[in-house]
Amino acid sequence: MLDVKAGDEQSFTLLLYxxxxxxxxxxxxxxxxxxxxxxxxxxVFLRVYRARxxxxxxxxxxxxxxxxxxxxxxxxxxxxxxxxMEISLDAxxxxxxxxxxxxxxxxxxxxxxxxxxxxxxxQKKMIRHAIEKLPEKQRAAVLLHKYQELDxxxxxxxxxxxxxxxxxxxxxxxxxxRVELAPLVAQHGK
Amino acid sequence: xxxxxxxxxxxxxxxxxxxxxxxxxxACAGCRLRANEFRAVSGLLDELPMIEPSEAFDLRxxxxxxxxxxxxxxxxxxxxxxxxxxxxxxxxxxxxxVGTHSTNxxxxxxxxxxxxxxxxxxxxxxxVLSELPPPVQADDGGQQQNPQM
Numbered sequence: 001m002l003d004v005k006a007g008d009e010q011s012f013t014l015l016l017y018x019x020x021x022x023x024x025x026x027x028x029x030x031x032x033x034x035x036x037x038x039x040x041x042x043x044v045f046l047r048v049y050r051a052r053x054x055x056x057x058x059x060x061x062x063x064x065x066x067x068x069x070x071x072x073x074x075x076x077x078x079x080x081x082x083x084x085m086e087i088s089l090d091a092x093x094x095x096x097x098x099x100x101x102x103x104x105x106x107x108x109x110x111x112x113x114x115x116x117x118x119x120x121x122x123q124k125k126m127i128r129h130a131i132e133k134l135p136e137k138q139r140a141a142v143l144l145h146k147y148q149e150l151d152x153x154x155x156x157x158x159x160x161x162x163x164x165x166x167x168x169x170x171x172x173x174x175x176x177x178r179v180e181l182a183p184l185v186a187q188h189g190k
Numbered sequence: 191x192x193x194x195x196x197x198x199x200x201x202x203x204x205x206x207x208x209x210x211x212x213x214x215x216x217a218c219a220g221c222r223l224r225a226n227e228f229r230a231v232s233g234l235l236d237e238l239p240m241i242e243p244s245e246a247f248d249l250r251x252x253x254x255x256x257x258x259x260x261x262x263x264x265x266x267x268x269x270x271x272x273x274x275x276x277x278x279x280x281x282x283x284x285x286x287x288v289g290t291h292s293t294n295x296x297x298x299x300x301x302x303x304x305x306x307x308x309x310x311x312x313x314x315x316x317x318v319l320s321e322l323p324p325p326v327q328a329d330d331g332g333q334q335q336n337p338q339m
Contacts, residue, residue: 016251024243038247045251049258127234146235151202167193174196177231188230 012052016045019062022148023069029143030073031080032132040076044069059157066148067158070140077136123184130180138173145170191221199228 023044028037047068055064131139137159144155156166178185191214197203198211215222 012255013248013252016248020243020247020251021240024247025240028241029238034241038244038250041243042247042251042254046254046258049255123234124238127238131235142235145200146232152197164193167196170196171192174228174231177235178227181231181234184234185227185230188233 012049015048019065020045023065026066026069026143026148027073029128029131029147030070030136030139031076032128036076040069040072043072060154062148062150063154063157066144066150066154070144070158074136074140126181126184130177133180134173134176138169138176141166141169142173142177191218195221195225196228199225199232 020041023041024037027040027044028034031037031040044065048065131142134142141155141159144150144158145152150158152163152166156163159166159169161169191211194203194207194211198208198215203211215225
């Protein structure tokens, strides 16, 4: 980042290459919409670029980067909370594909073990929905803790709370996930 | 203990804390079960695959960065455009020249006035002035200055 601050455009490209995937994944799991996640990730990089001259390395770059991303994601989730469409129980069965495209389930799809595939996809869908149901701050804490592997101090700075409050937040989130995923937990725990 | 169970599950506790939790788990079946369930939840979260950003992602970021207005200091503005710098320098020189030229004229006018001021005696004993009719309204000071009238 200090090279970017010094005006090295190539270093910005390296930052983009290094952090685009973690950022897009984090934002995708926060807002559950691929297009929106990419727009937000672009906004994060744009803000990093704009702030390059004022950047002071007082904290780790990842902390700063994910703080921008988390604030954008939380604002976006709050803005769209009441606009999101409820998925109708009568709607045709869809596979919520991780490539971002909703696929209609094709029974005739060539798959070595269609039943196993269905079970796995249903399981992934349950996990995604369990994460999605968490309150925004708990969701952000779980995603930063589990997928970005940031330490407690970094996550606490990103979420602007104490380490103790963060640990309570994570405990409550895991408690909720444990209850929501109880059938899978029992299966997985065997 | 609840704040340490997750740290124990994901291996982020210090050695002393880990030993403390293990000691507790050995004696507490409820916490032992909770730790196993958290481990299972953590394993389930691992099953979600990552997505890849779209191919156009980098291009879009670079396009948005390129569209940003350039943020330069005034000095950088001069150095990046020599013609503007030359024009500004010429303007500055012209301003200095005009300023210097106009200030040189003022002392000349003052010097021309000096001989008139130096001949006040001539002016006070000028006959034509004594022949002038008295002023219509003269204040006290004026009367003191003309005692003959």
